Amino acid sequence: MTTATPTTPTRAREGTRIEVRDLTKRFGTFTAVDNLSFTVEPGRITGFLGPNGAGKTTTLRMLLGLVKPSSGTATIGDLAYHDIPQPMAVVGSALEATNFHPGRTGRDHLRILADTAGVGIQKVDEMLELVGIPAAARKRAGGYSMGMRQRLGLAAAMLADPQVLILDEPANGLDPEGIRWLRGFLRHLSAQGKTVLISSHMLQEVEQTVDDVVIINNGKLVKQGAMSDLHGEAHVIVRTTDLDALAGALRVADVTTELQDGALLAQTHDLRLIGDVALRAGLPIYELRQTTTDLEALFFELTEGTNRNLGDGASAGFGQGAAPARDAITGQEGAHA
């Protein structure tokens, strides 16, 4: 049996993994990213989450070779971005939706990029079609809505059909229909085995889109895992006339319950089982539903109270974080890197 396995076919089969190991970025005395480690798997959509100023963009910029880490590594398919031979063919990224020259049409933007990436010009129209802005692409990007800029950014990222997609706040500025479209678009890509990493400062915004989450706060990892784990165990809330009688009947069916706000909270996700038990016990059902985790509350719990970007007296809501150390002139995070 031969042991010589060429690297590229193996990667193509297994997909390309993103690995962040002990990554730290200091801006002067301020630690924006603090010893961060996580992995992003191919064939899955991973949400990179954290409140404003948590260090998401800085991490993504280090992954894309735009900011030099103070220590640690960030690799894509085992290689640092600068070591990837044809990076645009491996990684597509959209970091800032506002980054387009306002006087240039969307189509011209893509043409220039296609040229740089050595991609045929026919790909430009194909991508514009794919992201749903073929008509708008003939207009100057300066007149684009935020949603249109997001779509153009996505088209640019996809031009060279990369294996890995890294998108900074791609849902920002999209209406509900746009978010639904984005979800379908990203699902399609992950189903092809592509590695998709998207950042967001709102868990709810991406909860139906992502398979996995990496949550950070103050530059540090708070949680990594499957989205389904965040939802926790499903329980059932059931309301009837005689809670004790139903609790007894459920105990016989091996379902434990506890009283909660005048209802029973049953340790199962099986609505039908509860309904059948109640029917057999001759008890009417007034309410029967699965409980769902309040993701906003969970996200708040994971990141609350300690947000370094919120000034005194500011409530720890999301979307309110100031970014005090951001470059005042360019607004670019990597400006001093």
Ligand SMILES: Nc1ncnc2c1ncn2[C@@H]1O[C@H](COP(=O)(O)OP(=O)(O)OP(=O)(O)O)[C@@H](O)[C@H]1O
């Ligand atoms: N070039 C820089 N110089 C100094 N501080 C910086 C620089 N770039 C980022 N920071 C600071 O690092 C912290 C992390 O910023 P970053 O933009 O990575 O956060 P984020 O999680 O992407 O936030 P947001 O959701 O607001 O985009 C912030 O406090 C920011 O002000």
